[in-house]
Amino acid sequence: MTQGTLQHERIERRALEEEMRESFIDYSMSVIVQRALPDARDGLKPVHRRILYAMLEEGMRPSRPHKKSATVVGDVLGRYHPHGDGAVYDTIVRMVQDFSLRYPLIDGQGNFGSIDGDSAAAYRYTEVRMTPVAMDLLADIERDTVDVRPNFDGRLTEPVVLPCRLPHLLLNGSDGIAVGMATKIPPHNAGELLAAVDHLVANPQCDTDELLARLPGPDFPTGGYIHGRAGIESAYRTGRGRLDMRARVHVEEGRFGKSSLIVTELPYQVNKTRVIGQITKLVRAGRADAITDLRDESDRDGIRLVIELKRDAKPRKVLATLFKKTQLRYTFGVIMLALVHGKPEELDLRAVLGTWIDHRLAVIRRGAAHDLARAGDRAHIVEGLQAALDEIDRVIDIIRGSKTPAGARKGLLAAFDLTERQVDAILAMRLVRLTGLERDKLAEELRTLRAEIARLTDLVEDETARRGFLRAEIRELAQRYDDPRRTEILDDDTEFRLSKAGGGEAQLVLVSRGGYVKAQPAATGGGMAGAEVLSDRQGDFARHAFLTRGAHTLLAITTRGNAHALPVSALPRGTRSSRGRHVEEFIDLELGDEIVALLAAETFADDRFLVVATRQGHVKRSALSEYANARSAGIIGAGIARGDEVVAAFVTDGSSDLLFATRSGQAIRFPESATRAMGRTARGVKAIDLARGDVVVAAAAPRADSDLLVATAAGYGKRIPFTEFKVQGRAGKGFTILPERERTGSLVGFTEAHDADEVAWALSDGSVESTSAASVIRRSPREAGRPAVRLRAGVAVEAVHPMHSGRRARTASPGRGQTGELPLRETPSDGEEPQAELEFETQDR
Structure with missing residues (x-):
């Protein structure tokens, strides 16, 4: 080494212990701030924040198509995150998994792993876009609501924190291990969390007990139990606690x-x-x-x-x-550690929520200030345009008398009390603005701007106004994201529950045409064809099948209008080869009464409705919550007049169109809203004006895209698209759907049918003929059908039913439903136990 080289070198002598200590502290703080701990304001670590911001810049919104995950990984690495691609993609995968996050931030297409620990596919195979929750974390970021900083090479800027309309730190929780410290924050239910936040916004001095009354504890995406409340209270009061979780x-x-x-x-x-x-x-x-x-x-x-x-x-x-x-029993150690003003702090519940509230109030103030500046700028321009219109003749003379635009500009500035920006706007004004209508529009715009300026000024200057704005925002978010709690919290002194047959597992409930019922694990029903579960009894067949859970209740509606409750948990458990028991063993029917329809309800909600149709043409609609107290002995489900009877019953969402059909071939379609909701015991109103001697044989709330397979006594059939039935007013005479009734025979019923469906034709001699729906011709209501089944002399069709297999069963939650004919009327002969399948009348559409 030369003497010149030594002269340019800078040598500093330091103790090894001091250098090690400072370097370790610098490294530790880098890990803590840049990688391991979330910010208490938005609940995100830098990598999460950068992924979401890069996706926003790429336009990967919930309403847009998915894009390759490789696009996001490349953008994040190239613009904001100078680390490995594995770290970025692993983070994306976790943000997709609904068993990792209570409210996923990314919507993924492809293999993103499983709860079994299976790895996700490589990022070249998967696709992603943001969820609505992610959009709420990013909302208003373009309005200068948060600070930005240069990226790693100074070419771009990135947000220091997201505006975060949701209290995300507790919403999805966080996990992280830093140098000498760790964070482990559990996720929570959005509705409960927002209720607690709203109370703290309205009552800043409230204590933790008041918050605990609204936020009972964490809510994990995988459900399960939390046994004991001591760990929850400790975590909320001190920032640390141990949760006893159980399967x-x-x-x-x-x-x-x-x-x-x-x-x-x-x-x-x-x-x-x-x-x-x-x-x-x-x-x-x-x-x-x-x-x-x-x-x-x-x-x-x-x-x-x-x-x-x-x-x-x-x-x-x-x-x-x-x-x-x-x-199966696992301990979750809560450590509510997060960055506050760039420093790690252990926070209790009030501190976590308070930090987010302070952040949101600052975001609201900055956003209002940004909008105020823009509104004030626009009002300034509009005031100038109005001033020019009031003196338009002078303005035109000055402009016409000027040799150059610059001269016109100077002339206007000298003649009027205007600013340079107002003059520029006047010179750029189009002649169409001189019309009276445009002048009125300017005046209206100025009034609107002044009102907006007053509102924004209030938000900028008054914290009470900002808190009111935040509470309104919280209420709107609570309506969108409130959902049922998944994790159940058991008291410390409560013995762990071990219920029998009915937990929350998926069950395949099967009922035959003859009325035999059973339930079996849904996992065993795959690939089961309807013919494989038929009983030996002639005329019995797979009538219905639906997927449900042990918490569901079946409602049996009878011809006399009674409603009987039958919990799914009370049904006999069977296997694929077992035969159920008759449904009348579980409910107490009156002598001579018969079951018309079986409906499934997980919850008896006010926004779901039970619609009952009678043979004499009446319809009644009641909130499903009216039937919450139904029991096996039965309650009055609908008031039925003497000589009338229930012909169909189904559950709707309140926005359906109802379809009634009569024996003479008349049909009417009218909006469900034309029938007001009534009490449980009411008789209802007229649905269709029946001719003398005519009766209703079928009623339903079909899907808009469905075909209605119409069947006649002589074995004729046709499929009519539901869109072909024009909407009319309730209580009309309807229109004809059987133009040649003398030849085809009277109408016996209809059922929804698609090309892949099988249809059962119940005959008067007790036998059943089956056909594919695709073999039945599609016709308009005005056209005649064709023979669909071959009948022997003296035999007629009595009803038409869908034949469904267990593999095509749908989730039976209260939604739009269908019931056509009179199922479950036939009583099997002694000693016969038909195996049953059926697709229930209430199914989500």
Whole structure:
């Protein structure tokens, strides 16, 4: 090394301990601030914030098509995040997973992993776009609501924090490990969280007890239980606590008196494959001898882990062992650590919510100031234009007398009390602005601007106004994001619940035309064809099938208007090959009464309606909540006049069109809203004006895109698109859909049908003919149908039904429904037990 080189070198002597200490502190703070801990204001780490901001710049909004994940990874790395692509894509994957985030921030297409621990596909295969929740975190960012800073190379700017209309730190929680510290914040339910925030905004001095009354505890995306409230209170009061999480488990009775433990929900962040391995290890080690089999019957609809037990095993004792030795019981250690003003702080509940509220108030003030400046600028221009219009002749003379635009500009400035910007706007004004209508528009715009300026000034200067604005914003968000709680909280002194057969698992409920009913695990119903589950009884067939859960209740509506409740949990559990029991074994029917329809309801909501149609042409609509107290003995479901009877019943969402058809071939379609909601015992109003001797044979609320397969007594049929039925007023005579009734015979009913459906034609001799819906010709109401089934002499068609297989069963939640004919009227002969399937009358459309 030369002497010149030594002269230019800068050598500083330092103690090794001091250098190590300062370097370690610098590194630690870099990890804490730039990677590991979320900001208390928006609940995001830098990588999450940069991903969302890059997606916003790329236009990947919820209403736009998905784009390749590789696009996002490349944009984030090239513009904002100088780290590895693996870290970015792993973050994107977690933001997509609905079992990781309570409210996912990214909507993904493709394989993004599973709760079993399966890895996501490479980012060249998957596609993403933002969710509405992400858009609310970014809302108003273009209005100068947050600070920005240069990116890593100074070419671009990125936000320091997002405006964050939602209290995201607690909404989705956060996990992170830094140097010497860690954060672990659980997710919460949006409705409960916003209720607590709203109370704190309105009452800044409230105590933690008042917040606890509105925010009972965390709500994990995977459901399960939190056993005990002590850990929740500790976390909310001190920032630290331990939550005892447990899986949701119930008992099902199987064959030969053997029981099974059914796991349907796991604790948050527990890997199902690991749990299976732990149970298997216990059995092999001889520490769980009561377990004879372990099956994973999970599917896309949810988790179902079946743990079969010996006949004499005690389920509660086995479960206690599993809770002790496996992750069916898991502890979530809450550490509410986040960055406040760039420094890590451990926060209690009031501090977390208060930090977000202060941030939102600042965002609202900055946004209002931004809008105020723009409104004031526009008002300034409009005032100048109005002043010019008031003296338009002088303005025109000055402009015409000027040799150059610059001269006109100087002339206007000298002649009027205007600013340079106002003069520029006048010179750029089009001649059309001289019309009276345009002058009125300017005056109206100025009035609107002045009112907006007053409102924005109030927001900028008055914190009370800002708090009122924030509360209105919170109420709007609560309406959009409020959803049912998934995680149930049990009191400390409450014994862990182990319910029998009915938990929350998906069940396939089957009912035959003859009225036999059973329920079986939904996982065992795949690929089951209707013909495979028919009974030996002639004329019985697969009538209905729907997917439901143990919490559902079946409502049986009878011809006399009674409503009987039948919990799904009370139905006999069966296998694919088992035969159910008759539905009348579970409800108390009056002598001579018959079931018209079976409807499924998970909740008896005010925004769902039970519509009842009678043979004499009346219709009644009641809120489903009116039937919440129904019992097996029955309650009055509808007031029925003497000589009349219920012919159809179905559940709607309040916005359907109703269709009634009569024996003579008349049909009427009218909006459901034409029938006001009535009390449960009301008789209803007239739906169709019947001719003498005519009666209603079918009624429904069909889907708008469906075909109605119309059947006649002589075996004729045709499919009429529902759109062909014109909408009329209620209580009219309707229009004819059987133009040649003398030849085709009277109308016996209709049913919704699509090309892939099978249709059963019930005949007067007790037999059944089946055809495909595709074989029935499509016609308009004015055209005649064609023979659809071949009939023997003296035999007529009595009803038409859809034939559905278990694999095509739909989720039975209260939505738009259909009921055509009179199902479940036939009584099987003694000694016959038909196997049943049916698609229920209430199904989400």
